[in-house]
Amino acid sequence: MKLFSVSKAVHVPKFKPAEHFSNIVEVDAPKNMVYSLSQQHNLKCVPTVKRGDRVLVNQILGEGENNSVVPVYSSVSGTVKQITTKVDLLGNKVDVVLVENDELYEKMPRDTFNYETMDFKALQDAIKQLGLIETQNLSNRKRGMQLSFKEKAKNVLLNAQESGLYGQVDGYLYETEKEDFLRGIDLLKHLYPEANITLLSTADADSVIGFTDLLKNTGVRLISKLPTQFYHDMNLASRDVFGDFAMKDTVVIDAFLLPAVARGLMDNRLTHYQLMLVNGEAVATPGIYKVLSGTTLDVVMEKAGVTDPFRIVAGNILSGDAVFSTDAPINRGIREILFLKENEVSKEEEVNCIKCGRCADVCPMGLHPYELNALVIMRDFESFYENRGGMCVECGRCSYVCPSKRHLLQSFKTAKKVKR
Numbered sequence: 001m002k003l004f005s006v007s008k009a010v011h012v013p014k015f016k017p018a019e020h021f022s023n024i025v026e027v028d029a030p031k032n033m034v035y036s037l038s039q040q041h042n043l044k045c046v047p048t049v050k051r052g053d054r055v056l057v058n059q060i061l062g063e064g065e066n067n068s069v070v071p072v073y074s075s076v077s078g079t080v081k082q083i084t085t086k087v088d089l090l091g092n093k094v095d096v097v098l099v100e101n102d103e104l105y106e107k108m109p110r111d112t113f114n115y116e117t118m119d120f121k122a123l124q125d126a127i128k129q130l131g132l133i134e135t136q137n138l139s140n141r142k143r144g145m146q147l148s149f150k151e152k153a154k155n156v157l158l159n160a161q162e163s164g165l166y167g168q169v170d171g172y173l174y175e176t177e178k179e180d181f182l183r184g185i186d187l188l189k190h191l192y193p194e195a196n197i198t199l200l201s202t203a204d205a206d207s208v209i210g211f212t213d214l215l216k217n218t219g220v221r222l223i224s225k226l227p228t229q230f231y232h233d234m235n236l237a238s239r240d241v242f243g244d245f246a247m248k249d250t251v252v253i254d255a256f257l258l259p260a261v262a263r264g265l266m267d268n269r270l271t272h273y274q275l276m277l278v279n280g281e282a283v284a285t286p287g288i289y290k291v292l293s294g295t296t297l298d299v300v301m302e303k304a305g306v307t308d309p310f311r312i313v314a315g316n317i318l319s320g321d322a323v324f325s326t327d328a329p330i331n332r333g334i335r336e337i338l339f340l341k342e343n344e345v346s347k348e349e350e351v352n353c354i355k356c357g358r359c360a361d362v363c364p365m366g367l368h369p370y371e372l373n374a375l376v377i378m379r380d381f382e383s384f385y386e387n388r389g390g391m392c393v394e395c396g397r398c399s400y401v402c403p404s405k406r407h408l409l410q411s412f413k414t415a416k417k418v419k420r
């Protein structure tokens, strides 16, 4: 039996064999939509609407003051009821726009453009305007998508790896969103005509078969086995696939967002939904859920028949976060939510480190987590950084393998917040 912990000290006693899901469950948008203006790590938008305004699908509700913040769009038509502050899934206070959905889904027309004639700067801005959030820069640090795209690259890496411990979510890329995924590959070939394009999938047999079939005749190389198992961090993925840690010549694209980029640039269509895995023993109907942005978690819970969860984890089980509030909006970029029963969560307590070194063996950054943890416990944050603690990519592997259930990941997340 393996034990592992996630942020806020959730331990899960069972290693669950990954299930493969391809059924998509559509969640009807509720009457009361809640749009968070803080979708990106440490960055927020300011509202561009006011109470009483009628808004349409595609209308911007909030925009960033800084160029790296992507806009927040309305996914429904309706009336702005309030602009207020609310607690988000993880217990942080965020500004939100509350919209009463009139269920007419009237759309705001968008200006047309031709991406083929755009210069790089205009193209990057068009990608930013798609409002997409990617999560592959340091596991939970969500950022706006435009930053992934560089003007020139020798290598393009499409990262389709997810933790997969509670089920693979990549099936929708080669099943449901197949056509737009292939159009996305055509787009990448247009943007980077000289580059080698590689797709990084999990080693799951269904995924390898699905992607092999999808990529035939595209010239895209498939890689599914690498020294470390899951790539939440793009620098790490770039290092292990192309030996280019500084990402000088490499562009890493979040494969899960590629179909939305294709629709956005080739058809000028925004994607207002996200697809995410809903699983755990408290869920009556596990599967991949299609959820409109602005939907709160309790709406998804009702649809999935969630009863009496003991713990809820947003994000993958290795590095996700314990959920604090369920009437909060699901941030864009979350691709997995687990509802765990008490029997799935270990009651075993953290005990002393036995200096077995397993955490150091699995750390993809070559860190010594047991030493770093001791420094954090002593609140010696200076030494934490001198010992490269700031390089931790928050993958959670050290906590996962630790036989003493040390809360290593939690400790490093805390230390990095103190420094900031």
Ligand code: SF4
Pocket: 359, 362, 363, 364, 365, 366, 367, 369, 391, 392, 393, 394, 395, 396, 397, 398, 399, 408, 409, 412
């Ligand atoms: S210290 Fe732990 S969480 Fe950080 S990179 Fe290493 S294994 Fe991952």
Ligand code: SF4
Pocket: 352, 353, 354, 355, 356, 357, 358, 359, 360, 369, 370, 398, 401, 402, 403, 404, 405, 406
């Ligand atoms: S895996 Fe756990 S017990 Fe082993 S050295 Fe690391 S912190 Fe200590």
